Amino acid sequence: MTHFLNHYTLKYTPLSPLHIGTGDSYEPTNYVIDDGTLYEFDTGAVVQALTSNDRKELTKIVGGKPDTQMLKAVQKFFYDRREALKPWAINAIPVLDGVVKLYNSRVGQTANHEGGGNQVLNKLEIDRAAYNSITRQPVLFGSSVKGAIRTAMLNQTNKGQSLPLIEDRRTGRKRKENNLELQQRVFEFRAGKFELDPMRLIQVGDATWDARDNLPTAQVFITVNRKKHKVVDEHGNERKSQAENNQNLFKLLECVPPWRYRAFGAQLTIQQVNSLQAGSANSKLPKSELRFTIQHIAKTCSAFYLPILKAELTLMRERGFLDKKWDLNIQVLLTAMADKMLKGQVFLLRVGRHSGAEAVTLNGVRNIKIMKANPEYQQQTKTIWLAAQTKDQRTDLLPFGWVLVEVESGDILETDWSELRELCANQHEDAQFWAEKHTQQTTRYEQIRLETQLRHKQEEIERCQQAELAEQVEKIRLAKEQADQQRRASMTEQQLQIETLTQHLQQKQAIKVREQIGGPLYSAMRELINQASEWSTDDKAQLLSVAKQILELIGAGSNKKAKELLKNLQ
Numbered sequence: 001m002t003h004f005l006n007h008y009t010l011k012y013t014p015l016s017p018l019h020i021g022t023g024d025s026y027e028p029t030n031y032v033i034d035d036g037t038l039y040e041f042d043t044g045a046v047v048q049a050l051t052s053n054d055r056k057e058l059t060k061i062v063g064g065k066p067d068t069q070m071l072k073a074v075q076k077f078f079y080d081r082r083e084a085l086k087p088w089a090i091n092a093i094p095v096l097d098g099v100v101k102l103y104n105s106r107v108g109q110t111a112n113h114e115g116g117g118n119q120v121l122n123k124l125e126i127d128r129a130a131y132n133s134i135t136r137q138p139v140l141f142g143s144s145v146k147g148a149i150r151t152a153m154l155n156q157t158n159k160g161q162s163l164p165l166i167e168d169r170r171t172g173r174k175r176k177e178n179n180l181e182l183q184q185r186v187f188e189f190r191a192g193k194f195e196l197d198p199m200r201l202i203q204v205g206d207a208t209w210d211a212r213d214n215l216p217t218a219q220v221f222i223t224v225n226r227k228k229h230k231v232v233d234e235h236g237n238e239r240k241s242q243a244e245n246n247q248n249l250f251k252l253l254e255c256v257p258p259w260r261y262r263a264f265g266a267q268l269t270i271q272q273v274n275s276l277q278a279g280s281a282n283s284k285l286p287k288s289e290l291r292f293t294i295q296h297i298a299k300t301c302s303a304f305y306l307p308i309l310k311a312e313l314t315l316m317r318e319r320g321f322l323d324k325k326w327d328l329n330i331q332v333l334l335t336a337m338a339d340k341m342l343k344g345q346v347f348l349l350r351v352g353r354h355s356g357a358e359a360v361t362l363n364g365v366r367n368i369k370i371m372k373a374n375p376e377y378q379q380q381t382k383t384i385w386l387a388a389q390t391k392d393q394r395t396d397l398l399p400f401g402w403v404l405v406e407v408e409s410g411d412i413l414e415t416d417w418s419e420l421r422e423l424c425a426n427q428h429e430d431a432q433f434w435a436e437k438h439t440q441q442t443t444r445y446e447q448i449r450l451e452t453q454l455r456h457k458q459e460e461i462e463r464c465q466q467a468e469l470a471e472q473v474e475k476i477r478l479a480k481e482q483a484d485q486q487r488r489a490s491m492t493e494q495q496l497q498i499e500t501l502t503q504h505l506q507q508k509q510a511i512k513v514r515e516q517i518g519g520p521l522y523s524a525m526r527e528l529i530n531q532a533s534e535w536s537t538d539d540k541a542q543l544l545s546v547a548k549q550i551l552e553l554i555g556a557g558s559n560k561k562a563k564e565l566l567k568n569l570q
Contacts, residue, residue, distance in 0.1 A: 007274050008294050011406040012140055012207055012264040015330065016399050017221050017255035017387040019129050019353040020144050025125040026254070028075045032082040033103040038093050038126070038220060045088035048452060054081060055225030075124075087445035087452075091136050094434045095220040098390030099252065102222070126252040127353075137209035137217050138256050140264045140351075145405075146204040148349045149297060151360055152304035153199070157290070158186045158365035182365065188287060198286040201273065202297075207266035214439070215431045216257070221387040223251040223354060226394065228315055228384055233304045233463065250391050253353065257431065258398065259329070261424035262406070270294060271317060284400065295344035298407055302341050305348040308358050312384070312399055322438055325395040329423060336419050337404070346406050354400035356383035497528055502546050508553060525550050529568050544569040 031040045039048075050058070061073045078085065095103075106124060130139045163176040164185075175183065189196035209217060231239045256263060270293070271287055292300075313330065316322035340346040350359040358366065358380065366380075385399040406417070488496065504521055525547050532540055547566060556562045 006270045006294070007409075008268045008270070009266050009408040010207070011203075011210075011262040011408065012265045012266070013262055013404040013406070013424065014260055015258050015333070015402040015404055016257050016258045016326075017219070017253070018140075018258075018351070018401055018403065019138075019253045019255045020141055020351065021127050021353060022130050024128045026128060027323070027470070028107060028124040029071075029078060031126075032078055032085060033095055033100055033107075034082050034086065036094055036097070036100055036110055038095050039082070039086050039089035040091040041085050041089050045085060045090065048449075048456070049084045049088045050081065054084075072108045076243050076414060079107045085443075087448040092409075092438060093218045093220065093254065094215075094216050094431065096222075096389040098393070099220050099222060100390070102252075102391065111295070123200065124252070126254055129254045129256060131216060132208070135209070138264075139209070140207035140256075140266070142204035142206045144351045145207070145266070145349065146199070146202065148305075148351045148359075149202070149204070150199050151362070152293060152301040153297065154183060154186050155362045156300045156469065158182075158362055158364065160348070162364050163367075171174050173512070182362075187290060188496075195284045196286050198290040198292060201271040201291060203269045205267040205269075210265035211260050212265045213433050215260070215428055216434060216438075217263075218254050219257045219431075221253050221255050221398075222389065222393075223253055223385050223400075224388045224391060224393060225250075225383050225385055226319070226321060226396070226397075228319070228380070228382060253387075255387065255400075256329035258326070259424040259427035261421045268294070278311075294407055298344035298347040298405075299341075299520065301347040301349055301405075305350055305359065308343075308350065308356070309348060309402060312356070313357075314521075315384070316386075316397070320395055321384075321397045323398055326398055329427065332421060333404070333420070338424075342407075346404060349403045349405055350401045351403060352401045355398075356384065356401075357381050359401075424532060492539070494532070494535050498539065498543050498546060501525060501528055501543075501550075505546060505550055505553065521550055522554060522556075526565060529565055532569060540569045 026038065026040060030042065031038055035041070046058070047055070058074075061070065061077060064073075065068050072515070103124060130141060131137060132139055165174045166177055166181065168175050183197075184190050185200070187197055194200065211217070227240065233239055274288065274291065279527060283487065309330075313322065313327065317327065337346050341348075350356070385400065387400055388397050404420075408415075412423075488499075491499070501524055504524065508521055528543060529547060532543055535543070544566065547569065551559070551562050551566075
């Protein structure tokens with residue numbers, strides 16, 4: 001029975017560091033590196049981890065002029081508080097020792113100076129690999145895989161032909177085909193007839209992370225540029241590439257680590273339309289000879305990418321760049337997969353950043369622009385980008401982007417490839433050590449988070465209780481003030497004057513100030529007594545009581561003049 005849709009499972013094993021970017025990056029204001037680990041945090045972590053004083057200081061820093069000094073201050077602020085932030089990290093990945101040293105030497109610092117002394121801030125951005133925003137695990141886009149497959153299928157169909165000259169419709173002059181025209185000619189489709197493109201019959205889904213271990217899913221590398229062939233000056237000294245000479249022209253890349261056994265899994269679907277007619281003027285199907293089977297795809301990809309891999313390995317060995325252990329493992333793998341490759345059960349691809357111009361151009365068509373004072377076009381690039389631990393490293397380097405793809409029919413149960421699994425497992429001693437250490441840290445950090453959350457909860461309860469108490473005190477104060485106002489409203493003028501004098505006495509008593517005869521308090525008392533001749537007996541009695549306390553306060557109880565003054569109230 002013929003199926004209209006043939007489904008296949010693809011299992012991807014990265015063989016070298018793999019980076020497929022999205023334009024996103026880690027900024028040194030939302031990560032810190034410490035003890036060989038990058039800790040990513042968000043604004044929620046800042047709120048939870050920092051004290052109120054720290055938050056005030058951060059607000060003060062970011063409230064300043066948005067210039068280089070402010071950015072350096074923010075970087076240093078977070079770096080100095082890394083111990084507080086680490087337990088609240090939303091992501092943690094290992095980084096190589098060289099990256100740690102680079103970060104420590106540059107965080108919060110100036111990378112160099114432009115002409116005129118202007119500072120150039122080294123922002124220490126790390127380009128992120130594509131990831132699932134929910135699981136935070138890497139993703140391998142189906143479009144990247146399909147693009148790599150398309151290049152191999154175009155190369156095989158083109159059969160090494162060079163670009164023909166065509167007449168430009170606008171100028172009428174002869175010129176070489178552009179990229180789109182090449183694809184339309186080779187795959188026999190045209191603008192407005194994209195349904196004739198044979199690759200439309202092939203759908204490749206995004207690959208999700210499928211590794212069944214507790215190892216880290218990413219690692220940070222430094223990209224370095226090296227000349228493919230040794231060039232010496234008149235003194236016999238090797239000339240470095242322009243990128244190598246520029247101390248700041250390198251990148252920090254988050255990559256999927258190499259040798260992760262079947263790290264990704266995805267579905268590939270091929271529409272089976274051989275029973276349908278094609279080739280007529282009104283047909284909406286690619287020609288039958290351009291309908292690719294999974295075996296054809298696998299064998300074609302290996303035929304295209306395997307020579308590129310071998311050539312790159314040879315070049316890197318000759319230049320002394322290649323990591324010897326990695327080289328040995330690749331040779332073991334190539335031998336082990338030879339029979340499967342011939343059967344179309346496995347194939348090689350190269351995808352992602354720094355795949356090399358040779359892997360994205362066709363044989364016979366390849367015409368790579370070499371950037372120099374007078375740009376020129378050649379069949380090969382002059383330099384190669386490699387994955388390193390330090391920016392000055394020239395040995396033990398790795399290429400980027402090599403992936404082994406296994407093909408399984410949708411009707412066949414998954415089978416283990418023990419030789420590949422064991423080969424991969426032997427490469428992760430450092431990763432396993434990091435994972436065990438991180439697991440211990442995670443347990444400790446969970447306890448720290450719990451304790452901090454409980455403390456914040458208690459502080460919140462106390463703030464609420466204080467607010468409630470303050471509200472009650474304010475209510476009492478307002479009630480007392482209202483009652484006092486009502487009481488004073490019912491008092492006579494004489495009573496109000498006596499009360500005022502009493503309050504002055506109490507103030508003096510409270511601060512223990514010794515008044516003298518003739519002082520302000522005594523003068524106020526005397527003036528009030530002189531006005532009291534017409535007061536009621538009760539008011540006079542009350543004023544007399546206050547006057548005696550005043551005289552006692554100033555030590556004038558036996559003073560003759562004072563006694564004479566009090567007789568006016570008796």
